[in-house]
Amino acid sequence: MTATDRAATPAARTRKGILPWRIERRPDPDRIGVYRLVAVLVGLAISLIVAPILSGVPVGDFYKAIWTGTIGTALGWSNVLTIAIPLTLAGLAAAIPYRLSLWNVGIDGQMLMGAWAATGVGLWLPNAPGPLLILVMIIAGLIAGALWIVIPTWARVAFGVSEVITTFLLNFVAVAWLVYWCTGPWRAPGVAGGIRAAQVPEQSWLPMLDIHGAQVNLGIVLVPLLPVAFWAYSRFTRRGYEVTMLGANPQAGGYAGMRVKRHLITAMLMGGAIAGLAGAINMLGTSHELSPGLTYNTGFNGLVVAVLAGANELGVLALSAVYSLLLAGGGSLGIIGVSSDLVFAIIGVTLVFGSLGEAYARLRLVRTTPRGASSPTAPPPSITPSLPGSTESEGAS
Amino acid sequence: MEPAALAGTQSGTSHASALDLRFMVKRFGAVTAVNDVNLAFSAGEVHALLGENGAGKSTLMNLAAGFLAPDQGEIWVGGRQVRFGSPRDALAVGIGMVHQHFRLVDAFTVAENLAIGADDVSPRTSSRQLNKRADLIAEQFGMPVQSARLVGTLSVGEKQRVEILRTLSRGTRVLILDEPTAVLTPEESEGLCENLRQMAAQGTCIIFISHKLKEVLSVADRISVMRKGNLHATVPREGCDVVSLSRMMFDDVSDEFASVALTPYDGARSDVVVVEDLVCSDDRGAAALRGVSFTVRDHEVLGVVGVAGNGQQELEQVITGLRQADSGTVRIGGEPVRDVRSAMSAGLAHIPEDRMGSGLVGSQTIWRNAIMRNYRTAPVTQGGVIRAKVARAYAADLADRVDLSTRDVGVLVQHLSGGNAQKLLVGREFDGDRRAVVAVNPTQGLDVKAATTVRTRLLEARDRGLAVLLISADLDEVLTLSDRVVVIYEGRIVGEFTDAASHRDVIGRYMGGGHLSAESPGTSDSDSGATDDSD
Numbered sequence: 064m065t066a067t068d069r070a071a072t073p074a075a076r077t078r079k080g081i082l083p084w085r086i087e088r089r090p091d092p093d094r095i096g097v098y099r100l101v102a103v104l105v106g107l108a109i110s111l112i113v114a115p116i117l118s119g120v121p122v123g124d125f126y127k128a129i130w131t132g133t134i135g136t137a138l139g140w141s142n143v144l145t146i147a148i149p150l151t152l153a154g155l156a157a158a159i160p161y162r163l164s165l166w167n168v169g170i171d172g173q174m175l176m177g178a179w180a181a182t183g184v185g186l187w188l189p190n191a192p193g194p195l196l197i198l199v200m201i202i203a204g205l206i207a208g209a210l211w212i213v214i215p216t217w218a219r220v221a222f223g224v225s226e227v228i229t230t231f232l233l234n235f236v237a238v239a240w241l242v243y244w245c246t247g248p249w250r251a252p253g254v255a256g257g258i259r260a261a262q263v264p265e266q267s268w269l270p271m272l273d274i275h276g277a278q279v280n281l282g283i284v285l286v287p288l289l290p291v292a293f294w295a296y297s298r299f300t301r302r303g304y305e306v307t308m309l310g311a312n313p314q315a316g317g318y319a320g321m322r323v324k325r326h327l328i329t330a331m332l333m334g335g336a337i338a339g340l341a342g343a344i345n346m347l348g349t350s351h352e353l354s355p356g357l358t359y360n361t362g363f364n365g366l367v368v369a370v371l372a373g374a375n376e377l378g379v380l381a382l383s384a385v386y387s388l389l390l391a392g393g394g395s396l397g398i399i400g401v402s403s404d405l406v407f408a409i410i411g412v413t414l415v416f417g418s419l420g421e422a423y424a425r426l427r428l429v430r431t432t433p434r435g436a437s438s439p440t441a442p443p444p445s446i447t448p449s450l451p452g453s454t455e456s457e458g459a460s
Numbered sequence: 461m462e463p464a465a466l467a468g469t470q471s472g473t474s475h476a477s478a479l480d481l482r483f484m485v486k487r488f489g490a491v492t493a494v495n496d497v498n499l500a501f502s503a504g505e506v507h508a509l510l511g512e513n514g515a516g517k518s519t520l521m522n523l524a525a526g527f528l529a530p531d532q533g534e535i536w537v538g539g540r541q542v543r544f545g546s547p548r549d550a551l552a553v554g555i556g557m558v559h560q561h562f563r564l565v566d567a568f569t570v571a572e573n574l575a576i577g578a579d580d581v582s583p584r585t586s587s588r589q590l591n592k593r594a595d596l597i598a599e600q601f602g603m604p605v606q607s608a609r610l611v612g613t614l615s616v617g618e619k620q621r622v623e624i625l626r627t628l629s630r631g632t633r634v635l636i637l638d639e640p641t642a643v644l645t646p647e648e649s650e651g652l653c654e655n656l657r658q659m660a661a662q663g664t665c666i667i668f669i670s671h672k673l674k675e676v677l678s679v680a681d682r683i684s685v686m687r688k689g690n691l692h693a694t695v696p697r698e699g700c701d702v703v704s705l706s707r708m709m710f711d712d713v714s715d716e717f718a719s720v721a722l723t724p725y726d727g728a729r730s731d732v733v734v735v736e737d738l739v740c741s742d743d744r745g746a747a748a749l750r751g752v753s754f755t756v757r758d759h760e761v762l763g764v765v766g767v768a769g770n771g772q773q774e775l776e777q778v779i780t781g782l783r784q785a786d787s788g789t790v791r792i793g794g795e796p797v798r799d800v801r802s803a804m805s806a807g808l809a810h811i812p813e814d815r816m817g818s819g820l821v822g823s824q825t826i827w828r829n830a831i832m833r834n835y836r837t838a839p840v841t842q843g844g845v846i847r848a849k850v851a852r853a854y855a856a857d858l859a860d861r862v863d864l865s866t867r868d869v870g871v872l873v874q875h876l877s878g879g880n881a882q883k884l885l886v887g888r889e890f891d892g893d894r895r896a897v898v899a900v901n902p903t904q905g906l907d908v909k910a911a912t913t914v915r916t917r918l919l920e921a922r923d924r925g926l927a928v929l930l931i932s933a934d935l936d937e938v939l940t941l942s943d944r945v946v947v948i949y950e951g952r953i954v955g956e957f958t959d960a961a962s963h964r965d966v967i968g969r970y971m972g973g974g975h976l977s978a979e980s981p982g983t984s985d986s987d988s989g990a991t992d993d994s995d
Contacts, residue, residue: 149700224508230557263921299845299846299848300844300846301835301836301841301845301846302844303846304828304831304835307828308824308828308832311821311822311823311824312817312818312820312821312822312823314817314818315817315818315819315820315821315832317782317800317818318782318800318810318812318818318819318831319800320781320799320800320801320804430500435724
C-alpha cells in the first residue's frame with residue numbers, strides 16, 4: 064500500500080536485450096536527402112531482384128517488359144517522360160507548402176479544377192489562335208488550382224483548422240463538380256459510356272516534341288525548369304531565406320519579424336496553383352478532354368515524392384524521375400500479365416526503403432556489449448533488498 | 461532511527477559504494493563528452509557535480525541513470541556490476557534522475573502522477589486511496605504536496621517536488637538532480653536544499669548537478685569538478701570557497717561576479733523605453749499584465765525580478781512586439797512599438813530566454829543565423845537576392861569579434877555549445893545601431909565563464925548608452941547588474957529599488973507576494989484576495 068513496499072520491486076523486470084546492438088539517435092543528422100535517394104535505389108534494386116521470382120512470368124520476360132516499357136524503347140521513353148510531367152509538378156505542389164510543414168493533400172482536386180478551368184476556356188473560345196488559347200487556358204488552370212486551396216488556407220490561418228483534412232476532402236468535391244460538367248453542360252456529343260467532356264479545340268493541344276525518337280508534349284520543358292527555378296528561388300532570394308528559416312523554426316521567424324502568416328498563405332496558394340497547372344498541362348498535353356479520372360492519383364504520388372525528397376525541389380526532380388520509371392515499368396508489366404498488386408508492391412517496397420533511408424540518416428546502431436563483458440542487463444536481483452531498509456517510516460515518525 | 465539506517469549501510473558487505481562509475485567513456489561523433497571518468501558515490505552524502513557547460517556532468521549522469529549507454533566503462537551498484545538498457549533498468553536498482561524538464565502529466569492530479577508506473581496501485585484503486593498514498597509518500601520523504609491538485613496548476617517548485625517524490629517512491633537510493641534550482645525562487649531553492657540534506661541524512665545518496673557555486677557550497681558534502689569531459693578533482697566541502705571552486709573549474713576566472721561590476725554613471729539620462737499602463741492577457745486569455753508602467757533610461761540597467769509566471773513573458777513579448785497588448789503603450793526612443801519590425805527599427809535588441817527556441821535556428825548554419833537581423837537590406841540583400849558571399853563575410857567577422865569557438869560559418873548552430881550559441885546571438889543583437897535591449901534570463905544554462913562574457917557585454921552596452929531591460933529569475937544576477945530593480949508580481953510592478961543589493965531580503969519577500977501582508981512570504985501567496993480588483 065505505502066511506498067515502502069517498493070523495496071520489493073523485482074529488479075528482474077528489466078528489459079532483456081536480445082541483440083548486442085541498439086538503436087541510438089544521431090546527434091547531428093547530415094545529408095538526409097542523399098541517404099534517402101540511395102535508399103530508394105537500393106529498395107528498387109532489391110525489389111527488382113525478388114519480384115520476377117514472384118511474378119509468375121519467365122524472369123527474362125519480366126526484365127524485358129520493364130526494359131521496353133521504360134528506357135529500352137522510344138515508346139517507353141515517351142511513356143516515362145509523359146508520366147514525369149504531372150508527377151514532377153504535383154511533387155512541387157506538395158513540396159512548396161511542405162517546406163513550411165503544411166500538407167497539401169488536395170493536389171488531385173486542384174489538378175482537376177485546373178483542368179476544368181482550362182477546358183472551360185477552350186470550349187468558350189473555340190476559334191482563338193493556338194498559342195494565345197494555350198496561354199489563357201494555362202493561366203486559368205493556375206488560378207483555378209489556387210482558388211481551390213483558398214478555403215483550406217483561410218481556415219488554417221484564421222482558425223488553425225488542419226489543412227490536411229480540408230484539402231483532402233475538397234478532392235471529392237472536385238470530382239463531383241467534374242462529373243456534373245462532364246455529364247451535363249460539357250458532355251461529349253455522340254459518345255456512349257465514360258464520363259468525359261467534349262475535346263478542347265485542336266489548336267490548343269500542346270505540340271509534341273521529338274526527343275531522340277521519344278514523343279512527348281511540350282510540358283516536358285517544365286520538368287527540369289520549374290524545380291530548378293523554385294530551388295534557386297528558395298536558396299538565393301530573401302524570401303527564400305525567410306522560408307528556410309521559418310520552416311526550420313517558426314518561432315525564430317516571428318522573433319526576427321518575418322511575416323509568418325503571409326508566408327503560409329503564399330506557400331499554400333503557390334502549391335494550389337502549380338497543381339492547377341499540372342492539371343491543365345495534363346489535359347492539354349495528353350487527354351485533350353476533361354474527365355474526373357484525369358489525374359490517376361498523381362496528387363498522392365506527388366505528395367509521396369515531396370515527403371521523400373524532404374521538400375527539396377531538386378530532390379523532387381530526382382525522385383519523380385525514379386518514380387516515373389517505376390510507374391511506366393509497372394504499366395508495361397501489367398501488359399504481359401503481371402498482377403498489378405505486384406507492381407504496387409514493388410513501388411511500395413521502394414518507397415519504404417526511401418523512408419528507412421531517412422531513419423537511417425537519423426539513427427545508428429550501437430554495440431551494447433563490448434567484447435568480453437558479461438551478458439546484457441540482468442542486474443542482480445538481490446541488490447535492492449540488501450540496501451538498508453530504505454527510509455521506511457522513520458522519516459515520518 | 462536515522463543513525464541506525466546509516467550504520468546499516470556501513471556495516472553492510474565490504475562497504476560498497478551506492479554508485480560506482482569506473483572508466484566511463486562516452487563519445488558523440490568526434491566529441492568525447494565523458495573521458496575515462498572514475499567516480500564513486502556513497503550512501504548518505506550530498507555530492508555536487510560542478511563544471512562548465514559541456515564539461516560532461518549531465519552526460520555522465522545520464523549514463524549512470526540509463527538514459528545513455530556508455531561506450532566504455534562499468535557501473536557498479538552496491539558491489540555488483542550492472543548494465544542498463546533503459547532508465548527503467550536503473551530505477552530497478554535504485555538509481556533515479558530528475559531532469560530539468562519534468563515528465564509529469566499536467567492533466568492528472570499529484571496523486572495520480574505519483575501512481576504512474578507504481579506497482580502498488582491498480583486501475584481499481586480509488587482516488588481517495590491514491591490521495592492517501594500520495595500523502596504517505598510526501599510525509600515519508602518530508603516534502604509536502606497537495607495530493608488532489610492538478611499538476612498543471614502547480615508552480616514550478618511544486619512540480620519539481622512531485623517529480624522528486626515520484627522518483628523517490630520508486631525505491632530510489634541514488635537520486636540524481638540535474639540543475640534542480642535553475643527554475644526555483646531563492647526560497648524554493650533553500651527549501652529544496654534542506655529537503656536534500658534530510659534525505660541524505662536518511663541514507664539516500666544525492667547527486668546534485670549545478671552551476672551555482674554558493675548553492676553547492678551550502679548543500680554538498682563532497683564536490684566533484686569536471687572539466688572538458690574529465691574528472692578534475694573531488695574534494696570535501698570543508699576548506700572550499702567560491703574562489704577555490706571556480707579556480708578548479710577554470711584557471712582564469714576567480715569569482716562568478718568578481719569581474720563584472722557596475723561603473724557609476726553621473727551624466728544626465730533621458731527616457732528611452734517608456735512603458736505605460738500595459739494590460740495584456742496570456743495565451744489562455746487570463747490577465748497577465750494588469751497595468752504595468754516603467755521607464756528605462758539610457759546608460760541604465762533596469763532589472764525586473766519576479767517568480768516565473770508573474771507576467772515576465774508577456775512583458776517581454778509586448779515590448780518586443782511579439783504580442784499585442786490589450787491596452788497601454790510601449791515607446792522606444794519615442795517611436796511606438798506595434799510589431800516586431802517597428803521594435804527592431806526603433807533600435808531594440810532582443811535576447812530571448814530560449815535561445816535555441818526562438819533566437820536562433822539550430823538546424824541552419826552560423827551565417828544564416830548571423831544575418832537574421834540585417835538580411836532585409838543592403839549590403840546583405842540586393843534586388844531581393846541574398847548575397848551569400850557578403851553574408852558569409854559578415855558572419856565571419858561577427859564570429860571573430862565575439863570570439864566564437866569556430867570561424868567556419870558553414871557550421872550548423874546546433875553544433876555550437878550553449879555559450880557559443882549565446883555569444884553569436886548577443887553579438888548579432890548588439891551589432892549595429894541600437895538604442896535599447898531586452899534580455900531575458902540571458903545567462904540561463906550557461907557556465908560561469910560564458911555567463912560572465914554575456915554579463916560583461918550587457919554592461920558594455922549600458923556604458924555605450926543603451927537602455928538595458930534585464931528580466932531575470934537569477935536574483936544575484938539582477939542585483940549585481942542593475943542600476944534599478946523593479947519587482948513584478950501577478951502582473952503588477954509592486955516595488956522599485958534603487959539600492960537593490962542592500963535590500964535583497966525585502967526584494968525576495970516582494971517576489972513572493974510579501975508586500976501584501978506583513979506575514980512571511982510563501983505561506984499563502986496564492987489568492988489573498990487583495991489583488992483581485994477588476995481592471
